[in-house]
Amino acid sequence: MASFHVNGKLVTPSKNQKLLRFLRDELHLFSVKDGCSEGACGACTVIIEGETVKACVPDTDSLDGKNIITVEGLTDWESQVFTYAYGEAGAVQCGFCIPGMVMCTKALLDKNPNPSDEEIRYALRNNYCRCTGYVKIIAAVKLAAKIMGDGVIPAKRTEDWKMGSSVHRIDVEEKVLGYGKYPDDYVLDGMLQGAVLRSKYPRARVLSIDTSAAKALEGVVAVFTAEDIPGENKVGHLKHDQYSLIPVGGLTHYLGDGIALIAAETAEIAEKARKLIKVEYEVLTPVRNIEEAAAADAPKVFDEEKDNVCSYKHISRGNADEAIKNAKHVISHHFETPWTEHGFLEPECAVAFIDEDEDVFVYSTDQSAHQTLHECRILLGTDKIKVQNALVGGGFGGKEDMTVQHLAAMITYLTRRPVKLKLSRAESLLVHPKRHHFEMDFTMGCDENGKILGVKAKVASDTGAFMSLGGPVLERACTHAAGPYNYQNFDIEGTAYYTNNPPAGAFRGFGVTQTCFATETLLNLMADKVGITPWEIRYINAIRPGQVLPNGQIVDESTGLVETLEAIKEDYDEAVAAGKPVGIGCAMKNAGVGVGIPDTGRVKLIVEDDEKLHIYAGASCIGQGLGTVLVQIVGEETGLAADKIVYERSNTWIALDSGTTSGSRQTLITGEACMRACRELMKELNAGKTLAEVKGQVFYGEYLAKTDPLGADVPNPVSHVAYGYATQMCILDPETGKIEKMVAAHDVGKAVNPISCEGQIEGGVVMSMGFALTERYPIVDCKPVDKFGSLGLFRAHELPEIKAIVIDKPGLKVAGGAIGIGEITSIPTAPAIADAYHRYDGEERYELPLKNTPYERKW
Amino acid sequence: MAAKRQVPYMSALVACNGGCREGKDGQSCSYGCVACSLCVAACPFSAITINENGVAEVDESKCTACGRCVEACPQQVIHLHEAGNFIAVKCSNRDKGVDARKQCDVSCIGCGICEKTCTAAAIHVVENCAVIEEKNCLSCGMCAVKCPRHAIYDLRGVLTPVR
Incomplete structure (x- = not known):
């Protein structure tokens, strides 16, 4: 030894x-x-x-x-x-x-x-x-x-x-x-290790499950199947179509579907037990892609659905057909964007145990402890559950769904023992929902000056084995496909299909990354046709305060797209003058869920025994820095020193549900709720009380971001309370064809912590440089075939210079004017890079990742 | 050792580690270093010596990647690589595994374990011999640790002994 x-x-x-x-x-x-x-x-x-x-x-x-x-x-x-x-x-x-x-x-x-x-x-x-x-x-x-x-x-x-x-x-x-x-760093006395036996086939009927040999193995505490589930088998964000375990007689939907759940004294024993479970399948033809899912005689992914259509959206305003017919310039193209893996550094893990209240207590890494609570309640059929966020090692949308949390809770609930359930990296790559693959047909019509007259589009997405957030992603892809421009004729039809691929769901940008690539690429081609620069065509069409977006919303004073265009102008002109290939893209992204869905921030401020003010918000910090933002907001509103303020990680028994970390919403929605709670506190402090004197008192703030539903019968519906705007630019080295510099200008309303804000921008840009150039998540016959190291994530030595420009523009009346930054950072990057390569070699590119660049991988 | 030059800097590498022996049936490796010393003579920086295994070895701290050794080598077992990528295959035997095994103690037999192990799709068996695509390599050394023939090395000597 x-x-x-x-x-x-x-x-x-x-x-x-x-x-x-x-x-x-x-x-x-x-x-x-x-x-x-x-x-x-x-x-x-x-x-x-x-x-x-x-x-x-x-x-x-x-x-x-x-x-x-x-x-x-x-x-x-x-x-x-x-x-x-x-x-x-x-x-x-x-x-x-x-x-x-x-x-x-x-x-x-x-x-x-x-x-x-x-x-x-x-x-x-x-x-x-x-x-x-x-x-x-x-x-x-x-x-x-x-x-x-x-x-x-x-x-x-x-x-x-x-x-x-x-x-x-x-x-x-x-x-x-x-x-x-992080959850994996908790080690409890007598803690079991969980493991999941997953389906051998993407689409098969489970005929029988024999767990007897596994159960007989020494050190195995329990092997559960669907029939052991105390509550409902199917969970899910909106639609409950995600099977926690596939029952005998049931269909498997993808290779990640669980068949049996193992709890053993050690991970090695759990692994051995997994191999001892015998499952008989009737193997069926899988649905491998959108085309197969949409075919008239397609096999059904779900027994209980009438076809493979998961979601359908049609959004129309004005008359796009007529506008395009009368347009001087018309361009149509087919576009495709790939599946993308979030690649967060921390794989999914949950630790559960029975606490002193006899509740199932879950340490989770997720994007909403309350969502985890809600879905655990469905599965277990009990309210005796608490969820506490541990540190969360990145999410980017990929930790919004149940992967391990509910199953860990189930093991503890049934065995009364502590348990850790952790996904291997290979399981993580298979199991959590990905960014949707989109196939898109877009037509844009412009007048002789480059003014957009109308856009018509039809898009389809592969949402894989269950809905996750496939419906809302499709909806956001459709509503934002129009781009941040001022025109009134827009028509888009979108369909999300179930297939037997891994599920697709939320991913930074939430569908907009995909449709923005199409719209912005068309706009770049249109500029050439009209004979103006891509910068000019955007400046002509850019939405300005008081104008009406294609969705009918009148935008407010905080609208700063023009400022982002102006912010990059000097770099743009300089690079163009130097003869360098330059590409550009713009984007808008909502902050807050919007479209009439109740979207509430809730914050409690409590002075605890340490005589410090504790912030309780049922909102997950997944790495973006929400805790720091809330402490700064409290500092601003109350004047308290930072050492008197304590941020508590999200939990479900003190903190009230402040919504999922999704839709770039926490800074705005939870931030505003926090401000309101501060005002309650200040009533006492202004009346002369000290923190010690209000010990134990709860100061509560709530903010409902009220919006109109899609298709609301009003002339100018408010789809979202706020939008962030951005312009990004890519400059290529004319010698090597590699990216020399990325410039990203973002209108964030008010940057609560400017350096954190820059960090978000840089991270988002690099992530989407990967989306544009190197990243892949190949699926062969419904099986993802790459490992973590071959996903093509950008590495430190491959980086070009990245210039982040943070623009504060007042106008939003809530949260001190702060608009979320999380997602938009990743949206305009790919079309900007595609345009730069078009300028570089004349090749138009309609698919991601872009082909024929120096970044293409060998092997 | 990197201070004198800009990263990433290149260095010559001898893809042979001198385990060659004459097998029972008289076979021996025809691909490896033959210790002819032409590279030693060609190197203007005295960066190459013949080591205790009877094969040429490059001192990366002296090498400037001028490439003269590569040209001089009659066996074509020297190539330039990125010195910072310290995981390297030191074998050039392109015979089938069964023969390669007989010919040398530390030959690559093209078994493909490295290829299956690699997270980055950076190592592949090409003509019965493992080859690293250094652009993809994450220098983790999992292939070196798993190689049953010890044909893959951590040139720093941490994960594998430097032979």
Whole structure:
């Protein structure tokens, strides 16, 4: 047996195992994150003999005599420097990649105290980050190098916790030093390990399930099937069409469908038990794509549906046919966008146990603890459930659905034992809903000056094995397909089809990423036809305050599309004058759910025994920084110092439901509710009371974002309370054909924390550079075939310069004018890049990822 | 070692690790380094030596990737690679696995375990020998750890011994 030093201490593992497992399971060094266990993500990076190594790779037996350092082994000085540098640079979002990045930082600086930007990017290149786009992590490394050299940690940029101030996020230290807990970091006494046996075929009828051999295996505590479900089998956001476990006699809908649920003393035993379960199937022809789903004689994905149409939308205003008929210039094209995987760094995991109230308590990583509660209640048929968000290692829409939470709750409910249920990376890639593949036909008509007269479109999406949010995604794809422009003839028909592919649901941009690619590409082609620049055609058509959008809504004073166009003008003109290929794209994105759906923010402020003001909002921080935003709002409204304010992660028994982290809504909706709660508190404080004197009192704020439903019988329906606007630009290096620079100008109303806002923009841009150029999620016969490392996510050394421009434009009357930024950052990127390549080589491209670019992958 | 040059910098790599032996039936590897020393002579930077396994070895800290050794090598076992990608296949044997196994202790037999293991689709068996597409490689070393023939190396000597 090998012995080696970990953080200076001599240790001997109990058995030969992967170093990652030893560090986490035996030494409880939880900074070493398990993001994939297959060598891809880098979240488990440690330093061995001065070199960075992914801890999931080496066997402990191969490490005899070696010296290993984890984040827990940093000196106090290093801990302080890295915490400061990552905080000051704004480098921390979800935080799951950060300990690995910190290890890369240390290994680099130990060898090279003054690294160049190139050397920093190169040192980080084997570690993925999905939130930040690496820009601010690179800046953090540079800053750390400087501080190490100076030997002094400078003062923070600001300590003023008001709105508009770039303070360090509240969760920097716990994420940099790795002691903040994600669900996988909880280890409870007597905790079982859960596992799910999934369908062998994408579409088959389950004829029988024999769990006897699995149950007989020593260490197996329970094996459950559909008949053990205490409540309803089917869960789901809107439509309950997601089977928790497929019953005997039932159809499987995709390869991720659960057949049996195993609870065992160890993960190894659970894995063995999974192989002992015998399932008989009648294998049926799968529905593999939109065309097969729409065919007249198509096999049905669901027994209980009349066909494979999951959702249909038709949105029409004015007369698009007539407008296009009379247009001087008309362009039509077919467009396609691919499936995309969220690639959040933290795979799905839930820990459940019975708490002191005899309730099932779930630590979850999700986008709404209340949604998890709601769906667990459906499955278990009981209200005796509590849900608490742990840290959430990224979501991007991919953690809105039930994957592990409800099943973990079920194991605990039935066995009364604590349990951890965690997806392997391969399961995660299969199970959680993806970005929809869209097939789109668009026609646009313009007058001789480039003024858009009308747009008509027909789109279809593959929503896979259950609805998830496929209906709303289709709807948002349709409503926003018109673009942020001022014209009145628009007609779009959309259909979302069930297939036996993995499910598709929410993904940053929520359908708009797809239709925006079509609309903006047509607009770029139209500019050429009219003989004006892509910038000019947008400036001509841009929606301005007081004008009417194609959906009929009159936009308010906060509308800042023109400002975003003006913000990039100098860079645009300069690049064009230098003869560089330049592409451009614009977008709008709603903040808030809108279209008449009740959308409520709810915040409680309570002074607890520590005499600090605690913020309770039933709203998940999935890495974007909601906690910091709320603390800043409280700071602004009450004047309290930050050390008197405590942000509590979302829970379901104190905090009231403040809606899902979706639709770029938390800053606006929960932010406004928080402001209202502050006003209640201030009534007391202004009357001379101290915090101590209002201890235990609840100050409650609620905000209902009221909107009109689609098709409301009013001349100018308010579809959404607010829209964010953006212009992004891509400049190519004319020699290499690689991206030289991305410029992204975003109208955010009011940036609560400008540096966080920049981080959102950079992260969104880089994510959609992947969408445009490198990312893939190939599905062959309903089976996703790629692993995490071959999804084509952008890496640190591949980055071009990214210039984020944050534009504050007042006008929104709520939340201090703050409009959500989360999604729009990813929307106009792909068409801007496509246009740049069109200028580069003359080839028009209507499909993503773009072909014939230097970014195309070999193999 | 990278301080003197801009990253990413290239270096020559000898794709042979000298496990060649004469098999029972007289077979031996015809693809590997033959220790002719032409590369040693060609290198203007004294970056190449013949190591204890009887094959040429490049000192990456001295190499400038001028490529003269690549041209000089009659066996074509030297190629340039990105030095920061420290996971490397050190075998060039293109014979079928059954033969390659007989000819050398540390030959790639084209079994494809590395290809199945790789998360990044960065390593593939081409003509019976594993080849890394360095642009895709995440340098995790999972292939090196899993290779039953020890034909894939962590050139830093952390995950595998440097032979």
